[in-house]
Amino acid sequence: MQPDIEIARAASTIPVLEIGARLGIPAAEMIPYGHDKAKIRLDYLHSLADRPQGKLVLVTAMSPTPAGEGKTTVAIGLADALNRVGHNASVCLREPSLGPCFGLKGGAAGGGYAQVVPMEDINLHFTGDMHAIGAAHNLLAAMIDNYVHWGNEIRIDLRKVTWRRVVDINDRQLRQIVTGVGGPANGYPMEGGFDITVASEVMAIFCLSRSLAELQQRLGRIVIGYTRGGEPVTAEQVQAAGAMTALLKDALAPNLAQTLENNPAFIHGGPFANIAHGCNSVIATEAALRLSDIVVTEAGFGADLGAEKFFDIKCRKSGLRPDAAVIVATVRALKMHGGVPRGELEAENVAAVEEGLANLGRHIRNIGQYGVPAVVALNHFDSDTDAEIQAVREYTARSGVDTQVCRYWAQGSAGGEELAHAVAALASSGAAQFRTLYDDAQPLWDKARTIARSIYGADDIAADQKIRDRFRQYEAEGYGHFPICMAKTQYSFSTDPQLLGAPDKHTVVIRDLALAAGAEFLVAICGDIMRMPGLPRKPAANGIFVNAQGQIEGLF
The missing domain is CATH 3.40.50.300 (P-loop containing nucleotide triphosphate hydrolases)
Incomplete structure (x- = not known):
């Protein structure tokens, strides 16, 4: 073949x-x-x-x-x-x-x-869609930094900026970084990092929007961090949604x-x-x-x-x-x-x-x-x-x-x-009687537990007190009706990629939460899953080249 x-x-x-x-x-x-x-x-x-x-x-x-x-x-x-x-x-x-x-x-x-x-x-x-999504995402990151640099009128807390940058390449070196080093002319030092573009909330919003108007509204609702008083800050507040939509128009x-x-x-x-x-x-x-x-x-x-x-x-x-x-x-x-x-x-x-x-x-x-x-x-x-x-x-x-x-x-x-x-x-049989697994009104923690028990065969979910408090915080902020997007290894029903078959009596540990207010879901990050993958020991890139006829070889 x-x-x-x-x-x-x-x-x-x-x-x-x-x-x-x-x-x-x-x-x-x-x-x-x-x-x-x-x-x-x-x-x-x-x-x-x-x-x-x-x-x-x-x-x-x-x-x-x-x-x-x-x-x-x-x-x-x-x-x-x-x-x-x-x-x-x-x-x-x-x-x-x-x-x-x-x-x-x-x-x-x-x-x-x-x-x-x-x-x-x-x-x-x-x-060029993927590049446009990455550009729109990173434009928002740049506009957040610029807003802080030129005054920060709404007092965004630099320790609570949740909007990271993205790139559509597996690059473990970028998972955790420090930006803004080199003096005041280069911004302000702060911790940050990169996710892969396909994990971006902009990607999720893009895939759930039916029109440019809806796209712009959803982009404006993105929560990029919190003020020193604990209030959420949105992309609309740093006046980024319109320019982001312009990048995504085509x-x-x-x-x-x-x-x-x-x-x-x-x-x-x-x-x-x-x-x-x-x-x-x-x-x-x-x-x-x-x-x-x-x-x-x-x-x-x-x-x-x-x-x-x-x-x-x-x-x-x-x-x-x-x-x-x-x-x-x-x-x-x-x-x-x-x-x-x-x-x-x-x-x-x-x-x-x-x-x-x-x-x-x-x-x-x-x-x-x-x-x-x-x-x-x-x-x-x-x-x-x-x-x-x-x-x-x-x-x-x-x-x-x-x-x-x-x-x-x-x-x-x-x-x-x-x-x-x-x-x-x-x-064409008419046999489908579609229903979702849980109701919108169900508490966020219970939604995650329902997925773990009903789909993964788990006994329960677990999280430390800080994560449990954030579940309650998001409900108090008006996001309790959101569905849950579980970020978990694909190789197992559990959070252990080596546990094959149909394991039961396991616990799904939720390590972190990420609010996607524009996409209107909450990401529960489970086990050791990363939002920025790394390259394997022998990446496919090693075998990809352009031949003497100008054709790409090795892509599969």
């Missing part, structure tokens, strides 16, 4: 204006970025508000492992397969972050013969690209699901729903992170109501959760598959708590045996959930027509 980048490079793409025309979008309502990607004008999207919406399908997954699950590949392949069997389907994805592209995970444009293209552009600079229009099979792909926004809410933009999802009969979208990492936040944050805030869910699993990942080392995954081991199925089973149960019918997509590898596949089928059948094997990576849409038929039938 060719590397992903060679498959993408050999693709027969068509002009993006033709992709738009298939959706009924007039050429004048699209802003091309070259021949193969474009933005759709916001005014045009607002004119579609009265159109009926198509069916919404969420693709999520079991807990990820180094063996790979292929959630984005399945989402793209499923959209292609739905078109192949006669539906008007689109896929909605997040924009990849440069952090994983140059780090450990690689890009996020799918793989094999189920990719979105232009793969190199999508994984790198694309239409970026807010959703991006349209295509799959290898020339089907529509909306790719817009990119928050991580282990440190943010992990979903593509509401504005792109709603656009696709008004232009397609079926929309396939994905949420990051396993269902305990991405799907939970899709349901409890994105759907709660937008009013979206999913019609079906697809849970991606692989025999290889099941064997890892069953205790098999990575180097021994090629050998048949039905017993390990059966042991690892507890992880998949908990995800199936969790999706059921939201009233959304689900199907399991078993992403096929050549080493999978009939006995291992049968073990998965029998297990999920006992839970009342069908399992369909798909081979989108190797065969494109032809590798999963059965899954496409099953998903279309499930989405």
Whole structure:
């Protein structure tokens, strides 16, 4: 099999204006970025508000492992397969972050013969949205510092400035820094740090806003710190929201690209699901729903992170109501959760598959708590045996959930027509009775506890007194109705990434809290999770270069 980048490079793409025309979008309502990607004008999207919406399908997954699950590949392949069997389907994805592209995970444009293209552009600079979000975030940081430098009329407490800076590269050296050294001309010394851009509240606001007006209002509500009297200070008070919106004006229009099979792909926004809410933009999802009969979208990492936040944050805030869910699993990942080392995954081991199925089973149960019918997509590898596949089928059948094997990576849409038929039938069955996990009125601490107990299988949550006091402080400040965004390792239901399978009787320790007043949620930082990742010992960047023909090599 060719590397992903060679498959993408050999693709027969068509002009993006033709992709738009298939959706009924007039050429004048699209802003091309070259021949193969474009933005759709916001005014045009607002004119579609009265159109009926198509069916919404969420693709999520079991807990990820180094063996790979292929959630984005399945989402793209499923959209292609739905078109192949006669539906008007689109896929909605997040924009990849440069952090994983140059780090450990690689890009996020799918793989094999189920990719979105232009793969190199999508994984790198694309239409510049990620850079605009980083610039808007850092503009606010600069304006806070400047406000203090020139008088600080509202007496911002330098010890309580909570707004950090961002960069879209994994860089552990920047997690904690001191700024303003070198004398008064260079500002004032204070502690600070960087998060990765995809963890920025600006990214979350961007993905939850439906219009420029809403975007500007939400940006203005960002709490950047506190006064010496303990009062919250907002971005609006340092007069930053308007300029930030100006930087994001073009970026807010959703991006349209295509799959290898020339089907529509909306790719817009990119928050991580282990440190943010992990979903593509509401504005792109709603656009696709008004232009397609079926929309396939994905949420990051396993269902305990991405799907939970899709349901409890994105759907709660937008009013979206999913019609079906697809849970991606692989025999290889099941064997890892069953205790098999990575180097021994090629050998048949039905017993390990059966042991690892507890992880998949908990995800199936969790999706059921939201009233959304689900199907399991078993992403096929050549080493999978009939006995291992049968073990998965029998297990999920006992839970009342069908399992369909798909081979989108190797065969494109032809590798999963059965899954496409099953998903279309499930989405149109009317079986979905969507509900969120907790009510807005529930206390913040109880919301976090509900997630830990109901989704993670934990006995309880824990935090020191300082964190407990901040829960109460945020309620007193009027944020008690916000949902909780859990920042936690993606590798386990617990906060210990080495604890695989479906652990129970564990405690989720909340180490810190971050208020996202503009995005309207509270981030609970659990265990050792970092909002700025570091590069691994051998980062993917080591193998990326430009060849003699000017082509990028090594990107995956």
